[in-house]
Amino acid sequence: MVTPEIVGAGRRGAGGPPGAGRPPPVTVTRGASVGYAAGDLGISIAYFAVGFFFLFYLTDLVGLSPAVAGTVVLIGKLWDGVNDPLIGIMVDRTRSRHGRKRVYLLYGAVPFGLSFVALWWLPAGSASTATAVIATLLSLVFATTYSLVGVPYQALVPVMTADYDERTRLVSYKAIFSTIGVIIGGGIALVVSSQAGVEAALRIMAVGFGVAVAATILIAATATRPHARYDTVEITPVPLRHYVRLALEPNVAILLLYKVLGAVATGVLTASLPYFATHVLGSTAVATIALATYTVVGATLVPVWNRLTHRIDKRRLVLVSNSAAAVVLLTIALLAGTGSTVLFVAGSALLGAVMSAYLVIPPSLVPDLVDWYEYERGERHEAVFFGLWMTVHQLGLGIAGFVLGVFLGVFGYRANVEVQEATAVLGVRLAFGIIPGVFLVLAALLLLKYRITRERLTVAQGELAARAGDGAR
Numbered sequence: 011m012v013t014p015e016i017v018g019a020g021r022r023g024a025g026g027p028p029g030a031g032r033p034p035p036v037t038v039t040r041g042a043s044v045g046y047a048a049g050d051l052g053i054s055i056a057y058f059a060v061g062f063f064f065l066f067y068l069t070d071l072v073g074l075s076p077a078v079a080g081t082v083v084l085i086g087k088l089w090d091g092v093n094d095p096l097i098g099i100m101v102d103r104t105r106s107r108h109g110r111k112r113v114y115l116l117y118g119a120v121p122f123g124l125s126f127v128a129l130w131w132l133p134a135g136s137a138s139t140a141t142a143v144i145a146t147l148l149s150l151v152f153a154t155t156y157s158l159v160g161v162p163y164q165a166l167v168p169v170m171t172a173d174y175d176e177r178t179r180l181v182s183y184k185a186i187f188s189t190i191g192v193i194i195g196g197g198i199a200l201v202v203s204s205q206a207g208v209e210a211a212l213r214i215m216a217v218g219f220g221v222a223v224a225a226t227i228l229i230a231a232t233a234t235r236p237h238a239r240y241d242t243v244e245i246t247p248v249p250l251r252h253y254v255r256l257a258l259e260p261n262v263a264i265l266l267l268y269k270v271l272g273a274v275a276t277g278v279l280t281a282s283l284p285y286f287a288t289h290v291l292g293s294t295a296v297a298t299i300a301l302a303t304y305t306v307v308g309a310t311l312v313p314v315w316n317r318l319t320h321r322i323d324k325r326r327l328v329l330v331s332n333s334a335a336a337v338v339l340l341t342i343a344l345l346a347g348t349g350s351t352v353l354f355v356a357g358s359a360l361l362g363a364v365m366s367a368y369l370v371i372p373p374s375l376v377p378d379l380v381d382w383y384e385y386e387r388g389e390r391h392e393a394v395f396f397g398l399w400m401t402v403h404q405l406g407l408g409i410a411g412f413v414l415g416v417f418l419g420v421f422g423y424r425a426n427v428e429v430q431e432a433t434a435v436l437g438v439r440l441a442f443g444i445i446p447g448v449f450l451v452l453a454a455l456l457l458l459k460y461r462i463t464r465e466r467l468t469v470a471q472g473e474l475a476a477r478a479g480d481g482a483r
Contacts, residue, residue, distance in 0.1 A: 038180060042170070042234065042237070043183050045232065046166065046170065047180070047183035047184045047230075048226045048230055049115065049227045049230030050163075050185075050188045051187040051188070051222070051226045052191070052224070052225070052227050053156075053223070054192055056152075056156065059126075059195035059215075062195070065080065065083050067212070068082060068083070068132075068145060071134050071209065072133075072137060072141060073134070073136065082145045086153045087153075087404055087407075089150050090157060090400075091404035091405060093154060094397040096397070097157045097162075097393075098161050098398065099394050099397070101162045101392075101393035102392055103245065110242075111166050111392075112166065112234055112237075112238050114161075115228070119223075119227035119228045119231065121158075122155040122156060122158070122159045122223060122224065122227065123220040123224030125154075126220050127219075130212050130215070131213065132145060132148075134209045159227055160400065161396050163230065164396040165392050167181065168380045168392065169234075169237055169238075169241045170240075172381065174464045177377045177378070178319050178324075178371075179316055181370055181374040182316040184373070185369035185370050188369070189309035193302070193306075243390055245390050245392065246390050253394060256389075257398055259387070261383075262383070264459055265372075265375055265399075266398055266399070268372065268453045268456050268460075269402045269403055270405055270409070271452050272368065272453045273402070273407050274406045274407075275410075275446040275447075276446070277406060277407040277409070277410025277414075278410045278413060278441065281414050283297055283442070285418070285438045285441070285442070289438050291351075291354060292348040296351050299351075299355055300354050300355050300357075301358070303359050303362065304361055304362035306362070307359045307363050308365055309366070312369060312370055315331075315366050315369075315371065324371045324375065325454075328457050329454040331367035331368065332364075332454040333450075335364045335447065336447025336448070336450055336451050338357055338360050339361065340443045340444060341443075342354060342358075343444070344439070373399075375462070376399050381467060381471050383395075384474060385470035417445065418441060421437025422437070423438070
């Protein structure tokens with residue numbers, strides 16, 4: 011077994027002179043694209059199974075109090091946000107004959123799968139201080155292995171191809187597999203929770219998912235093997251404090267702030283759905299059908315948005331799609347009510363159609379930061395950009411919970427009250443219909459200031475190729 015070797019500051023990577031081994035702007039084969047994207051299936055299954063069900067599992071099966079269980083989840087999330095950029099830096103300083111990113115998939119797949127399985131092996135009714143500590147440790151281990159695989163996995167896109175459209179196509183494949191992972195991870199976890207023998211069913215689910223997680227990541231590692239030879243461009247060694255300046259570079263900062271605003275929008279939308287279903291629609295079953303419709307339609311239309319990016323500026327597509335989503339959400343919030351099943355499901359389908367762009371376009375912009383920053387600043391960084399992207403996503407979700415809680419409180423929403431006052435119901439409608447839309451539109455307007463277009467990136471990559479040619483002579 012060959013384990014990763016970390017390159018210390020000031021050391022040259024395995025790629026020789028700057029510019030060596032650059033990925034060519036070529037079409038990635040369909041097999042490699044699908045194989046790579048399959049990795050997102052396992053990652054999403056694990057992420058959303060934990061997101062949808064882990065808190066409920068800790069309270070209603072293990073027996074921890076809501077406050078303690080919430081603290082366990084919070085600690086895991088905080089660590090997940092902190093470790094992403096650190097792991098990105100570590101990946102960038104790694105040397106391996108397997109490729110500095112692919113090696114983490116090869117040797118991280120099984121530990122990641124095992125850490126997921128271990129989460130669900132706490133005995134039922136075992137609430138105690140020791141159980142809370144063990145649950146916290148397991149959550150930290152899971153968050154660490156998730157990042158050790160997730161950050162380098164995301165960062166493989168700019169390694170596989172330098173072509174602007176090919177990168178978008180790869181992200182589109184990932185989005186489809188990710189959506190399937192949401193359905194499997196969230197859906198099966200909720201089904202298992204309704205079974206009589208929930209503890210046994212849960213452990214069967216955990217083992218099955220754990221195997222799927224490890225297997226799909228290994229498939230991605232195998233599919234990207236031919237591209238590992240391009241993962242040798244020298245990463246610029248810099249002190250840790252320098253990465254703060256990297257995050258403040260205008261285009262990087264715009265993209266990261268866009269992600270924060272987008273995560274607040276989607277976080278509030280997701281978190282407000284149960285309130286909307288209960289107090290406006292009067293049926294959680296309708297909400298389940300609508301969520302499934304939204305997800306399926308969104309995944310189905312991913313190829314359409316991918317094709318549109320070939321002809322229309324991505325920033326303008328985001329403005330159109332986010333604005334349309336804001337209008338749809340406001341319409342649903344104002345018109346939906348008890349018995350409006352057809353309206354809500356149809357609105358959810360339309361929302362899924364326009365929000366499909368959110369699955370494709372923003373993630374496809376991150377790989378371009380790698381080449382652009384090197385062109386502008388003369389420094390090459392790769393995985394750290396994706397670590398920062400994952401960190402600000404967690405930050406946005408955290409802000410979303412705070413915003414929703416404060417907003418509902420202002421409108422007089424009372425916990426554990428079956429029938430809410432009219433003002434509280436109005437607050438639920440506005441939380442679902444206005445807050446996500448406002449943040450989506452703000453995010454789209456901000457993205458208009460993002461300057462790495464197709465044309466500019468092409469010029470930058472041409473200049474980098476010329477520099478590499480000069481350095482090789």
